[in-house]
Amino acid sequence: MNHLAEHLAQGFSQTPKTLSSKYFYDTTGSRLFQQIMGLPEYYPTRTELAIFQEQGAAIARALAAGAGASQPLAVVELGAGDGLKTKFLLRELLAQPVALTYVPVDISASAIAELTASLHAELPGLPTEPLAAEYSAALTTLATRPGAKAVLFLGSNIGNFTPDEQVVFLRELAQPLTPADRLLVGFDLRKDPRRIRAAYDDAQGITAEFNFNLLRRLNAEAGADFELDAWQHFPDYDPSTGAMRSWLVSRRAQTVRVAALAGQTFDIAAWEAIHTESSYKFSLPQIAGLAAAVGLRVVEVFQDAAGDFADVVLAV
Ligand code: AVI
Numbered sequence: 001m002n003h004l005a006e007h008l009a010q011g012f013s014q015t016p017k018t019l020s021s022k023y024f025y026d027t028t029g030s031r032l033f034q035q036i037m038g039l040p041e042y043y044p045t046r047t048e049l050a051i052f053q054e055q056g057a058a059i060a061r062a063l064a065a066g067a068g069a070s071q072p073l074a075v076v077e078l079g080a081g082d083g084l085k086t087k088f089l090l091r092e093l094l095a096q097p098v099a100l101t102y103v104p105v106d107i108s109a110s111a112i113a114e115l116t117a118s119l120h121a122e123l124p125g126l127p128t129e130p131l132a133a134e135y136s137a138a139l140t141t142l143a144t145r146p147g148a149k150a151v152l153f154l155g156s157n158i159g160n161f162t163p164d165e166q167v168v169f170l171r172e173l174a175q176p177l178t179p180a181d182r183l184l185v186g187f188d189l190r191k192d193p194r195r196i197r198a199a200y201d202d203a204q205g206i207t208a209e210f211n212f213n214l215l216r217r218l219n220a221e222a223g224a225d226f227e228l229d230a231w232q233h234f235p236d237y238d239p240s241t242g243a244m245r246s247w248l249v250s251r252r253a254q255t256v257r258v259a260a261l262a263g264q265t266f267d268i269a270a271w272e273a274i275h276t277e278s279s280y281k282f283s284l285p286q287i288a289g290l291a292a293a294v295g296l297r298v299v300e301v302f303q304d305a306a307g308d309f310a311d312v313v314l315a316v
Contacts, residue, residue, distance in 0.1 A: 005222035005260035011274075012266050019214055021160055021246075021277035022134075026217050027110045032210040034082055041202045043195070044156055044188045045085070047309040052088040055302045059184065060092035062300050062313045066180040067148035072099040074145055077152040078135050080104030083115045085154060090123060093150075105131040105138040139172055148180040154311070156188035159244075159280040166280070171294040174316060183296065183314040187282040191308055193239040196281060200235035200244055208233035211246055211276055223259025230254055234273065242281040247273040287312055 004023060011018040025033065037045035052059065067073040075093060077086055083104060093100055102119070106112045109132040116130045131137060142149060151173060161169055173183060190196075200207055211233045215226040234247040253270045257263055268274075282290075284301070291298050291314055299313040 002222060002260050004218060005224075005258055008218055008222055008224065008258060009261055009264070017268075017272070017274040019218075019248075019274055019276050022107065023214055023217060024210060024277070025106075025108045025111070026213070027108070028216070029210060029213045030081070030108045030111045032206060032213060035206045036202070036210060037084075039199075039202045039204065039206060041198045042207075043199060044186075044309055047304050047306075048155060048186050048311065049085045049088070051302050051304050051309065051311050052085050056088050056092040057095070058300075059302055059311065059313070060089060060096055063089075063150040063182045063184060064093060064096040064098045066182055066315065067098050067150075068180075069097045071180065072101065072147040073150060074101045074103055074147055075150045075152060076103040076105065076138055076141060076145075077154070078105050078138050079153065079155070079157045080106045080115055081108075081111055081155070083119065086152065087119075087122060089152075090126060094123070094126065101127045101129060103129045103131060103138075103141060105133055105135065105141075107134055108132070135169075139176070142173070143176040149177070149182075151177075151181070151183045153183070154186040156186050156279070156281075156309070158185055159188055159282070160278065161280075162278060163280065166290060167293055170290065170296070174294050174296050174314075177316045179316060181315065182299065185312050185314060187287055187310045187312060188279070189303075189308055189310055190239070190242055190281045190283050193237050196244055197235055197237040200237075200246060200279065201233075205233075207235070207246075211248055214276055215248065218258075222261070225257050227254070237281075242283070242286075244279040244281060245275060246277040246279075248276055249273045282310075284310065 036042050112130045112132040119128050218224040230251050232249045234249045237244045250268045250272045254268050255265050257265045296314040299315050302311045
């Protein structure tokens with residue numbers, strides 16, 4: 001049984017039916033996400049980029065401070081994607097008196113290949129050790145690699161975990177860190193709920209395509225027969241919890257057959273919803289609480305002037 005089919009069987013046995021957003025990122029999904037990052041409604045990417053453009057030197061100093069001039073610094077980025085924003089930080093880090101290596105980690109092999117090629121062209125002096133893998137592989141790198149580490153987890157990727165998963169994941173990340181290491185986490189902050197919801201329901205329908213791509217992928221890789229026009233992309237935001245959620249809602253009663261599950265079928269009721277992604281939004285006290293819960297201290301908080309997004313430097 002293939003991995004994706006197994007995930008479908010497991011996710012469809014839950015109530016509500018669930019598919020993980022980590023399966024969004026095949027080659028098509030990664031391209032769609034790149035388009036999303038440039039959409040007028042999707043503010044997080046350009047806001048974090050502006051923070052790096054305006055405060056990059058101070059962030060680089062905060063990240064390299066623990067390493068000093070005496071030990072090499074490995075910048076390990078989880079979910080590196082196209083690295084567009086990180087390149088600003090890397091340029092600033094290259095100006096610090098430290099021997100730097102960049103270790104981008106991403107689940108998408110195509111994203112890692114494109115990033116590696118662009119880094120060779122744009123930052124030819126930067127030693128790079130790309131890793132096409134899930135986050136768990138990066139945790140091994142963190143635990144075994146000598147020298148200081150600056151771990152980057154940007155773009156509010158942390159928001160794609162449930163609150164419980166956020167604690168577990170950050171605890172795992174914090175566990176191998178030494179006092180010389182730093183962690184930089186990007187958090188999308190709570191704001192006007194309509195702006196948040198619009199960021200996941202863009203007028204051009206790119207986010208809807210991104211969500212539908214999950215079904216396309218299940219059709220292609222698990223032999224499922226989802227009919228895409230029988231589904232609706234539905235995002236909702238709960239301002240009381242900061243939970244931004246995306247759903248695929250079935251427009252009619254339907255039965256889906258999955259070849260990779262020996263032809264197993266799944267009945268879906270009219271207007272039944274499949275949960276496909278959560279993108280949690282945070283407050284600053286909540287971030288401080290999360291850090292404290294996993295034994296990390298907040299070293300410095302970098303925000304845009306409007307307070308839409310925060311990049312937080314953490315250390316043990
Ligand atoms: C990758 N992640 C932080 C994005 C987010 O905002 O949750 C993925 C995304 N989903 C829909 N639009 C963007």
